Amino acid sequence: MKLRFLGKNSNVGDCPTLYSTDRGTYLVQGWKIFANDLLMQLEIPEGQTVVEVPTELFEHLTKDGLPTGEIRRLEDPIMVLTPNGTFVVQGLEVTDREALAQMEIPDYETVVEVSKAAITALLEEPRGADLRR
Numbered sequence: 093m094k095l096r097f098l099g100k101n102s103n104v105g106d107c108p109t110l111y112s113t114d115r116g117t118y119l120v121q122g123w124k125i126f127a128n129d130l131l132m133q134l135e136i137p138e139g140q141t142v143v144e145v146p147t148e149l150f151e152h153l154t155k156d157g158l159p160t161g162e163i164r165r166l167e168d169p170i171m172v173l174t175p176n177g178t179f180v181v182q183g184l185e186v187t188d189r190e191a192l193a194q195m196e197i198p199d200y201e202t203v204v205e206v207s208k209a210a211i212t213a214l215l216e217e218p219r220g221a222d223l224r225r
Contacts, residue, residue: 099152108145169206
């Protein structure tokens with residue numbers, strides 16, 4: 093799997109990072125979730141996991157040719173907007189050694205793979221919703 097770095101949201105150290113792949117997917121590197129109350133709200137199929145990332149991480153989608161990086165609705169693969177202003181993203185847990193070797197991943201982080209189509213669909217206004225409320 094070939095990766096293209098899109099961006100991260102920190103000036104120091106390793107932190108949540110967004111990559112584009114040659115497989116029509118994004119890799120989202122984020123914080124592992126240990127909060128049981130949050131994990132109990134989610135149904136996570138085998139082979140998948142969740143990461144927590146700042147909402148601003150998706151601003152880097154513009155570097156992949158998208159007009160915006162503002163997530164406008166919460167649906168799979170972005171499962172939750174936390175009270176701290178972060179997203180919980182669910183996807184296939186990345187185990188590809190070649191891909192992982194291209195990243196610096198501290199022990200408190202992991203990486204999920206999600207389709208570009210699933211992420212870009214969340215950039216659109218929800219259909220039929222009255223956003224003026």
